[in-house]
Amino acid sequence: HLTRSSLIQQLCLLQRFYLNELYTNSMNTSPDRFDTKYRDMIMELRRSAFDTDLLLSDQSCQDLNTRVSSGNIN
Secondary structure, three states, X not given: OOOHHHHHHHHHHHHHHHHHHHHHHHHOOOOOOOHHHHHHHHXXXXXXXXXXXXXXXXXXXXXXXXXXXXXXXX
């Protein structure tokens, strides 16, 4: 069961990972094709963690956690 604080913690970890990816990609010549995916994941976590109108049900929390853990945002 995800709480608001655990969502915020996930957001912090994801942002750190995202910044590391951007730094790594800037060292390479390869295009950062994951840029949009990580940005979308961060946006979704931000909405879930900070939207005071959103009531986080167990199902929505589990769904978000599964999608973030698997690295898939559809």
